[in-house]
Amino acid sequence: MGISRRVYPLVTLNPYQGNWTIKVRVTDKGPLRTFRNARGEGNLFNVELTDEDGTQIQATMFKDAAEKFYPKLELGKVYYISKGSLRVANKQYSTVKNDYEMTLNVNSEVEEALDEKKKIPEFCYNVVKIDGLGPHVNGRELIDVIGVVQSVSGILSIRRKLSNEEVPKREIVIADESKKTVTVTLWGDLATNQGEKLSSVVDESPVVLIKKVRVSDFQGVSLSSNPASIMQINPDIPEAHKLRAWFSEEGKDAHMVSAGASLPGGGVRTGSRSIFADRKFLSDVILPTVGDGKPEYFNVKGYVSYIKPDQAMYYLACQSCNKKVTEDSVSSKFWCEACQKTYEECSRRYIMTVKFSDFRGEAWISAFNEQAEALLGMSADKLSELRSQDVESKVYSRELEKVTWVPYVLRISVLQTEYMNEKRQRITIRSLSSVNWEHESKYLLEQIASMKKEA
Amino acid sequence: MDTSNPAPLVNAELLKRYPGRRVRCVLKLVRAEGNSAFSGLTSDGMHVSVKQVPSATSLSQYVEVIGVVDSDRSIRAEMCTNFGDNFDMSSFNQLVQMANSEHQSLFI
Numbered sequence: 272m273g274i275s276r277r278v279y280p281l282v283t284l285n286p287y288q289g290n291w292t293i294k295v296r297v298t299d300k301g302p303l304r305t306f307r308n309a310r311g312e313g314n315l316f317n318v319e320l321t322d323e324d325g326t327q328i329q330a331t332m333f334k335d336a337a338e339k340f341y342p343k344l345e346l347g348k349v350y351y352i353s354k355g356s357l358r359v360a361n362k363q364y365s366t367v368k369n370d371y372e373m374t375l376n377v378n379s380e381v382e383e384a385l386d387e388k389k390k391i392p393e394f395c396y397n398v399v400k401i402d403g404l405g406p407h408v409n410g411r412e413l414i415d416v417i418g419v420v421q422s423v424s425g426i427l428s429i430r431r432k433l434s435n436e437e438v439p440k441r442e443i444v445i446a447d448e449s450k451k452t453v454t455v456t457l458w459g460d461l462a463t464n465q466g467e468k469l470s471s472v473v474d475e476s477p478v479v480l481i482k483k484v485r486v487s488d489f490q491g492v493s494l495s496s497n498p499a500s501i502m503q504i505n506p507d508i509p510e511a512h513k514l515r516a517w518f519s520e521e522g523k524d525a526h527m528v529s530a531g532a533s534l535p536g537g538g539v540r541t542g543s544r545s546i547f548a549d550r551k552f553l554s555d556v557i558l559p560t561v562g563d564g565k566p567e568y569f570n571v572k573g574y575v576s577y578i579k580p581d582q583a584m585y586y587l588a589c590q591s592c593n594k595k596v597t598e599d600s601v602s603s604k605f606w607c608e609a610c611q612k613t614y615e616e617c618s619r620r621y622i623m624t625v626k627f628s629d630f631r632g633e634a635w636i637s638a639f640n641e642q643a644e645a646l647l648g649m650s651a652d653k654l655s656e657l658r659s660q661d662v663e664s665k666v667y668s669r670e671l672e673k674v675t676w677v678p679y680v681l682r683i684s685v686l687q688t689e690y691m692n693e694k695r696q697r698i699t700i701r702s703l704s705s706v707n708w709e710h711e712s713k714y715l716l717e718q719i720a721s722m723k724k725e726a
Numbered sequence: 727m728d729t730s731n732p733a734p735l736v737n738a739e740l741l742k743r744y745p746g747r748r749v750r751c752v753l754k755l756v757r758a759e760g761n762s763a764f765s766g767l768t769s770d771g772m773h774v775s776v777k778q779v780p781s782a783t784s785l786s787q788y789v790e791v792i793g794v795v796d797s798d799r800s801i802r803a804e805m806c807t808n809f810g811d812n813f814d815m816s817s818f819n820q821l822v823q824m825a826n827s828e829h830q831s832l833f834i
Contacts, residue, residue: 712814716817
């Protein structure tokens with residue numbers, strides 16, 4: 272065959288030295304794909320090659336070479352390869368940590384190594400422990416994780432908005448010795464085939480190694496697969512054995528906590544946004560540039576500092592459509608313009624502004640019926656009763672005072688509007704909730720930690 | 727307000743830094759021993775015993791103890807305050823660590 276048997280470590284390869292032979296295991300093999308460019312069209316596929324030292328490189332084969340080597344290079348097998356060419360890696364297309372990438376053409380030589388297969392590790396992995404995922408959130412690098420499977424969901428089908436195609440997905444939860452759990456979302460093939468396999472053995476609490484997952488901040492921290500991800504069920508590696516031993520001794524009865532719970536955005540299990548995602552101080556929100564053009568939404572934590580007692584507080588509302596009614600002073604009935612009907616009675620609905628403060632600033636914020644009712648603890652009808660009965664305004668103003676200096680988290684919308692040729696900012700409460708001190712403490716700790724990093 | 731003898735926030739690890747000094751610590755009640763003592767878990771997961779507790783039978787799950795450090799693992803209580811049954815020990819532990827290292831100047 273004429274292959275020089277002097278094996279070079281992958282790390283020594285460069286584009287200027289052509290006479291090398293490497294001994295590598297195919298640790299990943301991509302599918303045969305078709306491409307079309309200005310010069311024509313053809314097939315291509317790539318593989319990830321790993322040598323004895325653990326160095327990895329991506330190798331691509333085009334057209335004839337693709338046809339020749341696709342059946343020859345099998346995933347998991349070891350080969351002697353020579354006469355390939357190297358060039359600087361196009362990081363856009365590669366998921367492998369190497370400055371170079373390799374191309375094999377029809378003249379390249381590939382020979383299966385039938386000897387000493389054990390020397391080259393089956394696959395390279397560099398796992399991150401589940402409680403160490405925090406710093407990798409939203410990072411660009413794909414990481415590897417290993418854990419004991421706690422649950423496997425059924426297959427869900429998601430329709431991609433852009434291409435309108437259906438993509439299968441499955442969610443699994445894994446745990447490790449840190450007693451933390453994390454959800455891994457499997458997409459596509461991984462969800463269907465391997466996911467199915469995992470589902471069938473889930474009762475045995477299998478150990479699963481998943482390589483090349485992306486870390487996102489959904490619910491604190493979440494992992495998701497991509498076409499480059501590889502999953503191995505019960506791999507024969509020391510980490511897996513350690514995990515299995517831990518699990519059977521204490522893991523299976525241990526109380527697990529989600530890793531995302533201690534990270535920002537993870538504590539609150541709302542389906543949509545977390546309450547810390549758009550958290551701002553009032554001093555940032557009242558800037559004249561905010562809400563210019565279209566409304567912007569924020570989340571603020573603070574206190575109602577003042578409610579003006581002599582504002583309208585509420586309006587007379589139609590009991591059917593909630594719109595404003597006008598009172599006929601003669602008949603004492605109420606006319607609704609929208610319904611085109613007269614009513615005997617009307618209800619009162621709140622419309623008021625309150626002064627809201629946090630340690631950085633203050634702002635006048637409008638509250639409508641639901642939110643104002645929550646703040647004041649009584650309906651507008653009840654408040655109007657108090658107001659009219661109370662000649663000296665003592666009870667009325669006391670009720671208003673009770674509202675102040677109670678901590679709340681508000682979701683507000685900010686919009687610049689024009690009023691009599693003047694630009695004014697209108698801030699409205701969309702929803703409010705009482706403060707969860709445990710979550711706020713965790714958020715504060717994260718803020719302190721990130722400030723430390725910047726310093 | 728008497729600031730002459732401030733009680734630093736501690737966990738088990740920091741307890742030994744203040745022998746004979748007055749400290750402040752939040753413990754998770756493990757077992758009441760009679761009516762004047764109990765053993766608890768600190769925010770860093772170690773067992774500590776507390777003596778001279780006024781009315782140990784009416785304590786909630788989490789208790790703040792202000793007292794004098796007797797040994798590495800015991801405190802002689804001066805005052806105990808019930809902190810209820812919901813308390814985030816991990817956040818408290820981080821607070822204790824910060825209050826005794828980089829942000830010590832803010833506390834003592």
